[in-house]
Amino acid sequence: MLTHKLVTDVVERALTEDCPWGDATVAVSIPAHLEFQANLVAREPGFFAGGAVLVETFQQVDPRIVITNLVTDGTAFSAGDVLASLSGPAAGILTGERVALNFVQRLSGIATLTSLFVAHVAGVGSHARIADTRKTTPGLRALEKHAVTAGGGINHRFSLSDAIMFKDNHLAALGVTANSELTEAIQRVKAKVGHTTAIIVEVDRLEQIEPVVAAGVTGILLDNFSVEDLRTGVQLIDGRCTTEASGGVHLDSVAEIAATGVDIISVGAITHGANALDLGLDAS
Known part of the structure; x- marks a missing residue:
């Protein structure tokens, strides 16, 4: 059910909601040529979900943003683990940050809670x-x-x-x-x-x-x-x-x-x- 069109549509709506007229802070403070690198880091253990929407979010903001080391959905992780690495224009990364995090935090929370129920059943x-x-x-x-x-x-x-x-x-x-x-x-x-x-x-x-x-x-x-x-x-x-x-x-x-x-x-x-x-x- 998770088609490419569905992902692109959901991300487009989310970005329109979050920056309907652009990012005011970035527009006045971040030079267009400035490059930036960042890691998506887990601050608690869990199971990852939402890789497709993470990628799509940053691609819609600025297709020059490169995402590497992205873990696959369903991957178990510990606190401190790097789940993805980003590099590219700072303006785009900063603009897309909140929407991307909202998606992966929410979806990883669902995956993690589900895994707990599954483990309890497997235990008996x-x-x-x-x-x-x-x-x-x-x-x-x-x-x-x-x-x-x-x-x-x-x-x-x-x-x-x-x-x-x-x-x-x-x-x-x-x-x-x-x-x-x-x-x-x-x-x-x-x-x-x-x-x-x-x-x-x-x-x-x-x-x-x-x-x-x-x-x-x-x-x-x-x-x-x-x-x-x-x-x-x-x-x-x-x-x-x-x-x-x-x-x-x-x-x-x-x-x-x-x-x-x-x-x-x-x-x-x-x-x-x-x-x-x-x-x-x-x-x-």
């Missing part, structure tokens, strides 16, 4: 995979979902267009209130779409599971289930479709959730709750 020997949600910053979804993969997670649906996913309000709007109505309601929808379209249904009670699975769904989302009920739910489903746990997932609970046997654990916090990492651009 579970096959469960950590997935993101649509709880992303408007306009930055592709970048943030890319950062999730840099941290070892996987992407849930990218948009509402990607799959059919019934949540509680969809069923309420359709007037589906009884468990006995679930199977027929889902099968009516299946009859309207092609065989390659994924159909996922959210449930919040154990007694909803059998009617949903009986409809032949692709996956079932067990929302805000207790750990005990998750374990029971996985046993009831017995491999007939993909199982996903969501709701109330935190670092201190994800290992226990993974141990129930679910296939996917979706975590909104890895995008909407990630802190920006402390990365700086230091003169070299």
